[in-house]
Amino acid sequence: MAAIRALVATRRDSGLEVDYRDLSDSDLGEGDVEVAVEYTTLNFKDGLAMTDAIPIVQKSPLILGIDMAGTITASDSNKFRVGDRVVLNGYGASETRNGGYTERLRTSSDLLVKLPQSISTREAMAIGxxxxxxxxxxxxxxxxxxxxxxxxxxxxxxxxxxxxxxxxxxxxxxxxxxxxxxxxxxxxxxxxxxxxxxxxxxxxxxxxxxxxxxxxxxxxxxxxxxxxxxxxxxxxxxxxxxxxxxxxxxxxxxxxxxxxxxxxxxxxVDSVNAPMPLREQAWSRLEADLDRSKLDSLSFDLPFDQLKKAGPEILAGKIRGRAIVSMRSQS
Structure with a gap:
């Protein structure tokens, strides 16, 4: 199987190292679902994790990225079927669990929200x-x-x-x-x-x-x-x-x-450990109440190979709005 491109943090005696790596299927860990990640994004917390400005990364090695949106490609869960579109926000991603800076993610179905019908995976990461x-x-x-x-x-x-x-x-x-x-x-x-x-x-x-x-x-x-x-x-x-x-x-x-x-x-307001019913309510309200015609003005495309460089920039207040990272182009 082809290598899986990812941005990975490894904690060493000298500090946190963040590098692009080619992973194998065995590097993806455990979980009852597998997701083809289509889009991810860059948040302030991602910048903190990448720079180790706050020791967010608690497990090593770890795929970074607190957000992702994609499509289920394999499922042993009763909650999701192959082809379902899902979003991950927080729940320990980039802290103790692998996150969204990867072409493929294996994780627990308990951490995923099924996307509302009218929100695309790209729009989900423009929201993030x-x-x-x-x-x-x-x-x-x-x-x-x-x-x-x-x-x-x-x-x-x-x-x-x-x-x-x-x-x-x-x-x-x-x-x-x-x-x-x-x-x-x-x-x-x-x-x-x-x-x-x-x-x-x-x-x-x-x-x-x-x-x-x-x-x-x-x-x-x-x-x-x-x-x-x-x-x-x-x-x-x-x-x-x-x-x-x-x-x-x-x-x-x-x-x-x-x-x-x-x-x-x-x-x-805590987004990381919010209970699933509240998450589902929030995404339902985003579908209903967010003027998605403005998402293009709220967001911009950031190449995956520029993610590491952009981490310090978001902490310095140099990034406006939402950065959307396409993982489809990495394959």
Whole structure:
């Protein structure tokens, strides 16, 4: 059988080595299904894994890539048949399980979501973990009663994968969205996604007072650190912010004052270990509520052989939107 092209991380005494490798069938490990990977993508977490900026890779050797979409080619599972189109997001991929940076993936059927009928495998990776996380954030806001008539919703890290998808989703659902970005040259692009206002991230990224003038009914934050602390300090009474990223940092220099005096809520959003019913709901809502006519403007094609180089670039904020990597061309 032909070699299987993959991007593999190996942990050595000298550190983490990331290299393109040709694998054999025996290198794919165990699982009750096998998938022909058609597309994968690059996320902020993939950049962290590749650079070892945070020790995400916990098993060695390991195929990297927290996302993939493809077609089942062999199945010993009652959940899937050969020919089913599936998507993988997280569930330990790139941490303790092989991920999507491979032409073929053998894995557990319990980790896969069957793609909604109208979403192609390429569109699934234009959405990816970032878009799926944005949808999880929207679902949490809705559960806390944040409706479009409550007021402005802030999206931080607006030029990134979570941010761009969150803007598009919220705008289509009728929310008035303000986008925060460090790249003001993207203002026209962010407004084309549905943002009504674009502000510079410097308004939020420095230490601020624990209580500030109210500005936001809710927020989707992928930055953390001072940005998240300032967002909390600026939430309206009963305001809600979802925290799903750490682009600025893992720290949070906040106080209890917004919680005690304005009854605000800080909600964590985890995409890695979200239960399967929630994943299926999120992908169903993405099919219904995401304006997929905008996916082309939200994404670009990244050659597989450029993935390793792109890892540090996404951490440096040099990549806008979603990178789609075709694995079909590797065969």
């Amino acid at each position: 973990t970032a878009g799926y996380t944005a949808m999880l954030s929207v679902l949490r806001l809705e559960r806390l009663g944040i409706s479009p008539d409550r007021g402005d919703v802030l999206v931080t890290g607006a030029s990134g994968g979570v941010g761009t998808t969150a803007i598009s989703l919220l705008a289509k659902l009728g929310y008035r969205v303000t986008a925060s970005t460090g790249r003001m040259e993207e203002e026209a692009f962010l407004k084309s996604l549905g943002a009504k206002q674009v502000i510079h991230r410097d308004e939020l990224s420095s230490p601020g007072d624990p209580m500030q003038s109210t500005r936001w009914a809710a927020a989707v934050d992928s930055c953390g650190s001072h940005t998240l602390a300032n967002v909390l300090a600026q939430l309206d009474y009963n305001g809600v912010v979802t925290a799903c990223g750490l682009a600025q940092g893992t720290d949070l220099a906040a106080t209890v004052l917004p919680f005690a005096l304005r009854n605000v809520s800080l909600l964590g």
